[in-house]
Amino acid sequence: MAAKRTLLYEGKYKRLVREENWEFTERVNCTGVVVILAMTEDRKVLFIEQYRIPVAGNVVELPAGLVNDHGEKKNESLEEAARRELLEETGYEAQKMTFLMTGPASQASSSDLLTIFQATGLTKISLPMGDGTENITVHEVPLDSAYSWLKKKEKKGSLIDPKLYAALYWLEKSLSLKPESR
Numbered sequence: 001m002a003a004k005r006t007l008l009y010e011g012k013y014k015r016l017v018r019e020e021n022w023e024f025t026e027r028v029n030c031t032g033v034v035v036i037l038a039m040t041e042d043r044k045v046l047f048i049e050q051y052r053i054p055v056a057g058n059v060v061e062l063p064a065g066l067v068n069d070h071g072e073k074k075n076e077s078l079e080e081a082a083r084r085e086l087l088e089e090t091g092y093e094a095q096k097m098t099f100l101m102t103g104p105a106s107q108a109s110s111s112d113l114l115t116i117f118q119a120t121g122l123t124k125i126s127l128p129m130g131d132g133t134e135n136i137t138v139h140e141v142p143l144d145s146a147y148s149w150l151k152k153k154e155k156k157g158s159l160i161d162p163k164l165y166a167a168l169y170w171l172e173k174s175l176s177l178k179p180e181s182r
Contacts, residue, residue, distance in 0.1 A: 026111045032067035033105065033112050034082040037167045038092060038119040044140040045171065046090050046122075049158060051135065060139070060153050061161035063089040064114075082117040090138050091128045095121025100170070118170075143171055 008016040038046040065085035098118045105112040
């Protein structure tokens with residue numbers, strides 16, 4: 001027998017539900033979330049930074065976004081959304097977008113599943129545009145100094161999305177590089 005799900009609140013973008021003794025959020029305005037791991041041919045990793053109201057601070061993170069969150073894109077695939085978000089947030093276009101994995105974003109508080117793509121064959125074709133509601137700074141950080149760069153950003157008060165460290169590990173392993181000492 002399936003557990004009963006109770007709607008506690010529904011807003012424009014999310015709903016809060018209870019199932020058994022768990023309370024968690026679900027999205028109501030999209031069909032998924034994509035995250036893009038992008039590195040230029042000269043081994044610069046693309047990070048973005050933007051102010052995030054829920055944590056009251058600037059967060060350094062990977063380019064990412066929602067799938068089918070715009071009315072005219074109801075049939076957008078995960079890969080199409082990853083390509084769109086990469087271009088919107090960084091101004092880069094990818095020759096190839098490779099699926100890496102899908103996994104939970106915050107399994108104890110949200111039903112969001114993140115689908116991660118690796119973008120290769122990057123070409124800078126525009127300035128970052130955002131979606132009209134974002135104020136994004138793009139950082140092109142050399143892979144061999146990314147850990148120290150992130151530590152400096154943290155010391156200056158930026159919050160660092162922990163997924164960045166997993167992304168750096170993935171890039172190092174995929175390039176057969178020795179990980180920089182932490």
